[in-house]
């Protein structure tokens with residue numbers, strides 16, 4: 001521990017010692033006045049629908065509210081309840097999810113809906129029973145139990161972590177401090193309104209106690225906040241830097257038929273981007289050799305390499321793809337396990353963001369007659 005951190009810890013302890021305890025009624029009163037009207041949030045006095053709560057919590061994992069809102073509306077319009085979602089084909093769900101990322105969520109969403117429908121369509125009401133369902137981890141189980149069923153529990157997402165770490169000027173870095181954060185957040189809980197309290201904590205982190213420039217003067221807990229007393233709220237929470245994985249490289253093969261149809265295939269259901277649609281690609285490896293890549297091409301053709309590359313960041317590694325294109329006659333048969341999809345039908349395909357980037361890159365750099373520029 002360096003001298004500066006040591007000083008800060010002492011100051012944090014003093015700040016916590018002097019500050020009044022944060023009180024739940026103040027936060028709930030703030031929430032009643034300032035809560036955003038979100039498509040999945042029940043109006044005051046209305047009992048939340050567990051299906052909406054669950055669907056939104058799955059979609060919101062690692063994903064921004066503004067991104068999720070149109071997807072949530074689309075899903076609800078198409079599959080208004082858990083039975084309807086369970087009756088959908090997995091390929092339809094993946095296609096509707098395309099662009100939202102972290103596709104294991106969509107596969108688990110479908111599996112979870114099927115399991116709930118099989119049990120009669122009722123969501124379990126307790127955290128342990130919710131956790132036993134596909135795709136529901138500790139956070140989601142707590143959020144659904146609290147928001148939909150008023151369970152006395154705390155759901156800690158990134159927003160709540162930030163608020164609590166700042167309130168107590170927590171010294172331990174994340175992720176080591178998770179258990180301590182949970183214990184501190186639990187101490188703040190009121191006797192009732194458990195669902196609102198969980199949402200109020202999240203809302204405070206989302207719109208007031210933001211990562212940069214928190215709006216402390218408008219925070220209902222300003223007087224009780226140790227990080228604010230220290231004058232350095234942005235220094236919390238401390239985090240141990242996450243290592244970016246090693247770069248993988250590969251090639252994407254964009255084959256266009258003379259009528260514009262594109263050669264696609266479906267990835268295996270298990271694994272990264274499982275069940276999603278892709279243009280054929282080579283393996284993605286750390287030791288990619290672009291001189292040898294044609295051995296992995298889906299067709300023997302004259303391939304043109306487009307200028308530039310497509311980059312994408314997955315959770316555990318960054319990826320860089322070169323893009324090769326070829327043009328084929330309309331009568332050609334697709335290789336086994338692949339299919340040609342017409343331009344006007346592409347929107348029905350479960351194309352993840354990476355593949356959309358590849359196709360956009362190919363469209364930008366391919367001459368209308370099919371020659372690389």
Ligand code: SF4
Pocket residue numbers: 163166167208209210214215216219220221222223225226227228233
């Ligand atoms: Fe966050 Fe500022 Fe409120 Fe503290 S006073 S909880 S730092 S917004």
